Amino acid sequence: MSKKSETIILEPEERIRKEGFCSRPMTCPYCHGRGYFPPTKHQPWETMCPDCEGTGEVIALVTIDWKPNK
Ligand SMILES: [Zn+2]
Numbered sequence: 089m090s091k092k093s094e095t096i097i098l099e100p101e102e103r104i105r106k107e108g109f110c111s112r113p114m115t116c117p118y119c120h121g122r123g124y125f126p127p128t129k130h131q132p133w134e135t136m137c138p139d140c141e142g143t144g145e146v147i148a149l150v151t152i153d154w155k156p157n158k
Contacts, residue, residue: 104154116140
């Protein structure tokens with residue numbers, strides 16, 4: 089399976105602080121982008137995917153917390 093990569097270049101600004109990045113949306117691996125699971129014998133209705141909450145996509149929130157080097 090091929091993989092794409094995203095790179096975050098770490099570089100402190102004038103004042104260090106907490107930074108946050110949001111990845112590009114990716115296909116939910118649990119429901120494979122469907123957002124819902126089809127009905128089964130035990131559960132005869134569609135079930136919303138708990139990981140992507142029915143959107144079919146997930147994003148990664150990356151937090152960078154700059155600290156003194158001690
Ligand atoms: Zn999902």
